[in-house]
Amino acid sequence: MAMGKNLSVQLLDVRKKIGTRVLFEKLNIVVNPGECLAITGPNGSGKSTLLKIIAGLGQPTTGAVQVWYNGKQLDLEERRACLGLISPEIILYTDLTGSENILFFTRLRGLRCSQDQIEEYCKTVGLAIYKDQLVHTYSTGMRQRLKFALMLAMQPVLWLLDEPSSNLDADGKMLVAQIISNGLAQKATVIIATNEPWEAEYADCKIELV
Amino acid sequence: MKLALGLWIMGVVYAVFYMVPPVEGLGDLVRIAFFHIPVAWVSVLAFLLSAGWSLQYLRTRDIRYDLKSSAAASLGLLFCLLATISGAVFAKLTWGAYWNWDPRQTTIFILLLIYGAYLVLRTSILDKEERAKISAVYALLSFLTVPFLVFIIPRFYFSLHPEPVINSAGKLEMDAIVLYVLLAAVGACTALFWQCFSYIVQNKQESA
Amino acid sequence: MPTAKSSLFNGIWAIFIKDGLCEFRTRYAVSALFMFALISLASISMSIGIVSLPVELTAALLWVILFFCAMAGLSRVFVQEQESGTIVALQIYGSGQAVLFGKLLFNVIVLLSLTLLVIPLFIIFLNVDIYRWPIFIVILIMGDIGIAAASTITAAMVAKSQGKNALFTVLTFPILLPQFLGSISATTKILANIEPNASEIVFMAGYNVVLMIASSILFDYLWYD
Numbered sequence: 200m201a202m203g204k205n206l207s208v209q210l211l212d213v214r215k216k217i218g219t220r221v222l223f224e225k226l227n228i229v230v231n232p233g234e235c236l237a238i239t240g241p242n243g244s245g246k247s248t249l250l251k252i253i254a255g256l257g258q259p260t261t262g263a264v265q266v267w268y269n270g271k272q273l274d275l276e277e278r279r280a281c282l283g284l285i286s287p288e289i290i291l292y293t294d295l296t297g298s299e300n301i302l303f304f305t306r307l308r309g310l311r312c313s314q315d316q317i318e319e320y321c322k323t324v325g326l327a328i329y330k331d332q333l334v335h336t337y338s339t340g341m342r343q344r345l346k347f348a349l350m351l352a353m354q355p356v357l358w359l360l361d362e363p364s365s366n367l368d369a370d371g372k373m374l375v376a377q378i379i380s381n382g383l384a385q386k387a388t389v390i391i392a393t394n395e396p397w398e399a400e401y402a403d404c405k406i407e408l409v
Numbered sequence: 410m411k412l413a414l415g416l417w418i419m420g421v422v423y424a425v426f427y428m429v430p431p432v433e434g435l436g437d438l439v440r441i442a443f444f445h446i447p448v449a450w451v452s453v454l455a456f457l458l459s460a461g462w463s464l465q466y467l468r469t470r471d472i473r474y475d476l477k478s479s480a481a482a483s484l485g486l487l488f489c490l491l492a493t494i495s496g497a498v499f500a501k502l503t504w505g506a507y508w509n510w511d512p513r514q515t516t517i518f519i520l521l522l523i524y525g526a527y528l529v530l531r532t533s534i535l536d537k538e539e540r541a542k543i544s545a546v547y548a549l550l551s552f553l554t555v556p557f558l559v560f561i562i563p564r565f566y567f568s569l570h571p572e573p574v575i576n577s578a579g580k581l582e583m584d585a586i587v588l589y590v591l592l593a594a595v596g597a598c599t600a601l602f603w604q605c606f607s608y609i610v611q612n613k614q615e616s617a
Numbered sequence: 618m619p620t621a622k623s624s625l626f627n628g629i630w631a632i633f634i635k636d637g638l639c640e641f642r643t644r645y646a647v648s649a650l651f652m653f654a655l656i657s658l659a660s661i662s663m664s665i666g667i668v669s670l671p672v673e674l675t676a677a678l679l680w681v682i683l684f685f686c687a688m689a690g691l692s693r694v695f696v697q698e699q700e701s702g703t704i705v706a707l708q709i710y711g712s713g714q715a716v717l718f719g720k721l722l723f724n725v726i727v728l729l730s731l732t733l734l735v736i737p738l739f740i741i742f743l744n745v746d747i748y749r750w751p752i753f754i755v756i757l758i759m760g761d762i763g764i765a766a767a768s769t770i771t772a773a774m775v776a777k778s779q780g781k782n783a784l785f786t787v788l789t790f791p792i793l794l795p796q797f798l799g800s801i802s803a804t805t806k807i808l809a810n811i812e813p814n815a816s817e818i819v820f821m822a823g824y825n826v827v828l829m830i831a832s833s834i835l836f837d838y839l840w841y842d
Binding site: 255 | 624627630631632639642702703706707708709710711712713715837841842
């Protein structure tokens, strides 16, 4: 996974209609490795919906999202196998500890992740002393940090971030900024849906939804 | 088209009452069969069609196949009910009980359960695409049980049901006139089903 | 990217361990199921007193009890994920086949341990004699796998619907019916001290295999939008 990060996302005339309301249409864009796309727009403009469509958790009404990895187009299963998602809709198991959550999801994806590595990731996001406590004792900010630890453990090539710094303190926001710029430096493809102007600053390209 | 169908059905009804001779042992009761057999045939046909369109939907994700599948299932439920009731009446008049878990009765009852489950499932999912997807999967899964039921049910229950139209020796035990009237009735019933089906699908497509 | 084949077994095992661990920590489903089984058996035994039932009825009772216990608890594997919202993470990070078979494995184990508890109670309360244990155990295992296989995929279907529990029973029963009738007829023979035909066992095993293959094909449609 770590080698040859060469993943690009292509939106082809993507249009989504929910009920009678057209959320967005005529979206055409290519995001290349090491590039960052920002999706901005007011609440209810369809940012999260678009991100879910890119993740393959929903279909566009018309048009298509294509994901290319080393010159090969990925099907939905392969696409999910190489993406990491941070979103308010991702909820981790509250009956498991932080490190058990990471261990479970990495195993599920067939990755090897040692206790040392888990400790390392938890330390990066500032959860080192809490990693063996049940997630239902965590605050919302700690849960958000755990999602980042999980994403780092997954080593995804495609990062989909929905409001990545929500519920985080100033320190946490800096951490997010750090993680994103590290990811971009390692040639990950990053797509951020956000309302925070500073998060959009990383963007090489933008989609503004209305 | 509708006029022709109406005339055809009237012709069949006339033939059933005035041209078919009473059968030895069953008397005039045999006339129920001319309603029962076509209706039962259509309820099975509708089930096959519904499963077929479900498969088409899963392959193409075209919502029109879902409309067809659900229309076929709703009509199938109606015909299945008619077949069950007419069968039960016939059973009461000839064997003395409305219901005795005869293999055919069991089979049609299971078909009724599957139709019921499919339609209840549809009403309980709000999202249109989610509903189409999940109900298509259910239609195909329930379709799979049919060959197994054909194997297991005869071992489980003893049958009083008359032999199928063509019995195991491959010989037709029927007067020619009875056979023709029966075929005409099956044709009429299938055409009626198709007419209602197209009407429902058209209505749904316009409202969608 | 990890290859799909090598990680499938890991994935199944991860799901199974995770579900087992969560269940062990809360003990919600399993304890409710055991109480459910105990109450249904005791209520039958109390109401009939010491009268011994005909074997057909006893065999049917056993499978009806197991079926309704399964209906009370097995939908939890997907309904719980849906209600707590964890299903999105599972969908993003888990392959469909791993999730399906991991959940199926968990349900089979739950149902088998339930059976392990029900059978002694059944023998005590209903005063049953069983002469052919090995074949009886095979039938119980086959029947349990069948119930688990049918209910795991229907659980995935009802998770996104309203009125989940009632619907779960309604959907599962027609699919399970061939297996259900087969189990009852084989158990009747056991209770009457007759050796069941090999074909009956083959039928049950065949049905399980077909059900699992079909679930495996159809589940991908549910899992990948």
